[in-house]
Amino acid sequence: xxxxxxxxxGMKALVGQEVGPSEWRTIxxxxxxxxxxxxxxxxxxxxxxxxxxxxxxxGTTIAHGNxxxxxxxxxxxxxxxxxxFAMGVNYGWDKIRFPAPVPVDSRICAKAEVVSVxxxxxxxxxxxxxxxxxxxxxxxxxxxxxxxxxxxxx
Numbered sequence: 664x665x666x667x668x669x670x671x672x673g674m675k676a677l678v679g680q681e682v683g684p685s686e687w688r689t690i691x692x693x694x695x696x697x698x699x700x701x702x703x704x705x706x707x708x709x710x711x712x713x714x715x716x717x718x719x720x721x722g723t724t725i726a727h728g729n730x731x732x733x734x735x736x737x738x739x740x741x742x743x744x745x746x747x748f749a750m751g752v753n754y755g756w757d758k759i760r761f762p763a764p765v766p767v768d769s770r771i772c773a774k775a776e777v778v779s780v781x782x783x784x785x786x787x788x789x790x791x792x793x794x795x796x797x798x799x800x801x802x803x804x805x806x807x808x809x810x811x812x813x814x815x816x817x
Contacts, residue, residue, distance in 0.1 A: 665740065670747030671788055671816050675780045677743075683774035685741040687799060688734065690726045692767050698730040712767070726765035731806045732756075735794050738773035739810075743792075751814040754789065759808035763801050770799040778809060786816050 666682045668674050692712065699710050704727055707714045715724045745751075765771060778791040789811060796806035 665742055665744040668743055668745040668747075670745075671780065671814075673747065674745065674777060674788075674790055674814075677777040678780060679776065679778075681774055681776050682742045683738075684772045685738045685774075687770040687772045688737070689768060689770050690730070690734075690765050692724060695724060695726050695730065695767060698727055698733070702727065702729065704729075721764055721766055724767045726767070726769075728761040728806070731761065731765055731771070731796060732759065732808065734771065734796065735773065735806075735808070735810065738794065738796070739775070739792075742773065742775045743777075745814075747817050749786075749815040749817045751812055754811040754813045757791070757809040757811060759806075761806055762803045763798060763805045765798055765805045771796050771805065772799070773797075783813065788814050788816065790814055 668677055695709050699705050708719050709724055709727055712724050716722060773794055773796045776793045778793050781789045783789050792810045794808055794810060795804045797804050
């Protein structure tokens, strides 16, 4: 169940608090192959299970880092439900890291922390939210990054 946030003041009240975890999601070879087609990144560590089994230090294929990043948008809606904004746009990312791989058929989940809410003028606010994604059973996260979103107050 997502944490409900009403407008700028609600978002500010969330600063410094961890939200989540989300539901678990399995990353399949079909997911990885579809991302390879979309991105054009067909490196064997992602798309060749037989070669990965014998040559990869992971013993299997792994998800693209950017595939892991792309799951954030789905997790975002599971973690935070915001109302009271006319609109919001993705403004970019800061401090993206992939500390651990996501082996095929692993389950991942996410947590979020609103880091800051800053007024930008003309009704716009910048919200920085740190997302951390972990692999079930892993000892460190597979993704950490700060999402920079611009929202317009309603």
